[in-house]
Amino acid sequence: MSEEILVLIEHRGGKARAISWEAIGFGQKLAGLLNREMAVVLLGHEVDALAAEMTQRCGQAVLVASSPQLESYTPEAYCAVLSQLVCQRSPWLLLLGHTYQAIDFAPRLAAMLGRGLIPNCVDFRWDGTQLTFVRQVFNGKLNLEVGFKGSPPHLVSLQQGAFSAYDVQSASNPKLVHVDAALTPEVLKRKVLGILKTAQGQVDLTQADIIVAGGRGLANKEKFQIILDLAQVLGAGVGASRPVTDGGWLPKEHQIGSSGQTVAPKLYIACGISGAIQHLVGMSNSGCIVAINKDPNAPIFSIADYGIVGDVFKVVPVLIEAAKEIRK
Ligand SMILES: Cc1cc2nc3c(=O)[nH]c(=O)nc-3n(C[C@H](O)[C@H](O)[C@H](O)COP(=O)(O)OP(=O)(O)OC[C@H]3O[C@@H](n4cnc5c(N)ncnc54)[C@H](O)[C@@H]3O)c2cc1C
Numbered sequence: 053m054s055e056e057i058l059v060l061i062e063h064r065g066g067k068a069r070a071i072s073w074e075a076i077g078f079g080q081k082l083a084g085l086l087n088r089e090m091a092v093v094l095l096g097h098e099v100d101a102l103a104a105e106m107t108q109r110c111g112q113a114v115l116v117a118s119s120p121q122l123e124s125y126t127p128e129a130y131c132a133v134l135s136q137l138v139c140q141r142s143p144w145l146l147l148l149g150h151t152y153q154a155i156d157f158a159p160r161l162a163a164m165l166g167r168g169l170i171p172n173c174v175d176f177r178w179d180g181t182q183l184t185f186v187r188q189v190f191n192g193k194l195n196l197e198v199g200f201k202g203s204p205p206h207l208v209s210l211q212q213g214a215f216s217a218y219d220v221q222s223a224s225n226p227k228l229v230h231v232d233a234a235l236t237p238e239v240l241k242r243k244v245l246g247i248l249k250t251a252q253g254q255v256d257l258t259q260a261d262i263i264v265a266g267g268r269g270l271a272n273k274e275k276f277q278i279i280l281d282l283a284q285v286l287g288a289g290v291g292a293s294r295p296v297t298d299g300g301w302l303p304k305e306h307q308i309g310s311s312g313q314t315v316a317p318k319l320y321i322a323c324g325i326s327g328a329i330q331h332l333v334g335m336s337n338s339g340c341i342v343a344i345n346k347d348p349n350a351p352i353f354s355i356a357d358y359g360i361v362g363d364v365f366k367v368v369p370v371l372i373e374a375a376k377e378i379r380k
Contacts, residue, residue, distance in 0.1 A: 055088040056143040058115070060134070062151055063094070064247075066102055070259055071149030071212045074316065076110050077219030078210060079147050085178055088144060090223070091115050095133055095233070097123035103228055111223035117233035124244035127157040132239045135164050137231055143205045150209040162207050169207040170198050174214040174314075174333070187211075188310060188333070212258045213314035216337050257289045257306070262319045265291030265308055265335070269324020269345065269364055273301040278368045279323060285375040291315065291335070293325045309334035321371075324364045327352025344368070 059079040061072040076092060083090040091113040094103050097120050106114045117133045138146065148154040150172045162169035175186035177197060184199040185208055200206045257263060264286065266279035276296065283290045290306055297307040308315055310330040320338035325331060327343070327350055335341070336355050343356035344367050353359045360367050 056141060057083050057088050057090045057145045057147060058093050058143045059090065059147045060093045061106065062149055062153055063096065063102055068102065068106065069149065069151070070217055070316065071151060071210070073217035073220055074215040075147050075149050075210050076112070077217055078215040080221050080223065081219060093137065095122050095130060107226040107228060110220050111226045113225050113227050113229055115229050115231045117231050119233040119235060121235045121240055122233060125153055126240060126242055126244065127160060128239050128241050129235055130157045131161045131164055132235055133233050134161055138165060138205055146205055146207050148207070148209040150211050154209050158207060158209055165205065167205055167207060168200055168202065169209070171209045172211045173208055174211045211314050213316035213334065213337050216316060218339060257291060257313050257315050260289030260315070260317050262286050262288035263291045263315060263317045264288045264321045264323065265293065265325060266296060266323045267293035267325030268295040275365070276301045278365065282368050282372050285372055285379065293331050322352050323368060325352055326350050327355065
C-alpha cells in the first residue's frame with residue numbers, strides 16, 4: 053500500500069491557482085508529520101512550462117498527464133485520468149482545492165473509486181495516531197471533525213484561503229514524471245468552446261494579491277466609495293464585511309467570511325471592520341493584515357500585523373494620496 057500524498061494542481065492560462073499552492077503547502081506539512089511521500093499532479097495539454105515551474109518552486113515530483121483532450125477541464129476526462137492514476141499508484145490521500153471545478157468532479161471521482169470525500173476542510177488534527185479534518189457547517193456556526201473509515205485512498209478538498217500558500221517549502225525531489233493520459237473518445241461527452249468571464253474587469257478575490265475591505269464603519273454606500281478609490285489606486289480587489297453586502301452597498305460576492313469568500317492575499321487592508329469571528333475566518337491567513345479602526349480595542353487588531361487607530365475618513369484619503377505619489 054502506497055504511503056503517498058497526491059496534490060492536484062488547478063491551473064488556467066499557464067498559471068497554477070493560489071489554492072493549489074495552499075494545497076501543496078498543506079500536503080508538505082502533512083507528509084512531514086506523517087512521514088509520507090508527496091507528489092503533485094498536473095493534468096492538461098502543453099503544460100511543460102508550468103510543470104517545470106512547479107518542480108522548481110516546490111521541489112516535489114510532478115506527475116504530468118498530458119493530452120489534447122485535457123486542454124480544457126471536463127469532469128469526464130478528469131475523472132477518467134485521475135481514477136487511472138489512483139489505481140496505478142494507490143496513493144494514501146488525494147488533496148484538492150475546494151473550487152467550483154473540484155465541486156464538479158470530486159464527488160463523481162470518489163464514487164468511481166468507491167472511496168469517501170471530505171469536502172471544504174479548514175483545518176486538521178493529528179493526535180499521533182489518528183488524523184481528522186475540520187469542516188464548517190451551518191454558515192460557520194459549527195465545526196465538524198471528520199475522519200475516514202475504510203481503506204485508502206482518501207479524498208479531501210481544502211477551503212480556499214484556509215491554508216497558507218506561504219508554507220510551501222522547497223523539497224528535494226524535483227522530477228518530472230509523465231503518466232498515462234489515455235482517453236477513449238467515448239469518455240468525452242462534451243467539448244469546451246470557450247470560457248466567458250462573468251463580468252468584465254471583476255476581480256476574483258481568491259486570486260487577488262491585495263484586498264481592500266470595508267465594513268460598517270464606512271457608514272453608508274456613498275461613503276464606501278473611498279474603499280473603491282483606495283482599491284483602484286493599489287490595483288486591489290474590494291472586499292467587505294457582511295453588513296456591507298446585507299445593506300446592498302456592494303454585491304454579495306464581495307463578502308469575506310464564513311458565509312462569504314475565504315481569501316489569503318499578500319496584503320489585506322481592513323477598514324472600519326470590527327473583526328467578528330465570522331469575518332476573521334475568511335481572511336486571517338492573509339500574508340500581511342493592516343487594520344484601520346477608530347476603536348483601539350477592536351478585535352481586528354489582535355490579528356493585525358499593522359494597526360492604525362483612527363478615523364477611516366481621515367486615514368484612507370492619506371493612503372490614497374501616498375499610493376498615487378508612489379505610482380507617479
Ligand atoms: C451565521 C453568521 C454568518 C456570518 N457571516 C459573516 C461573513 O461571512 N462575513 C462577515 O463579515 N460577517 C459575517 N457575519 C456577521 C458578523 O458576526 C459581524 O456582525 C460582522 O462581521 C460585523 O461587520 P463589521 O465589522 O463591518 O461591523 P461592526 O461589527 O459594526 O464594526 C464596525 C467597526 O467599524 C469601526 N468604525 C466605525 N466608524 C469608524 C470610522 N469612522 N473609522 C474607523 N473605524 C470605524 C467601529 O469601531 C467598529 O469596530 C455572520 C454572522 C452570522 C451569525
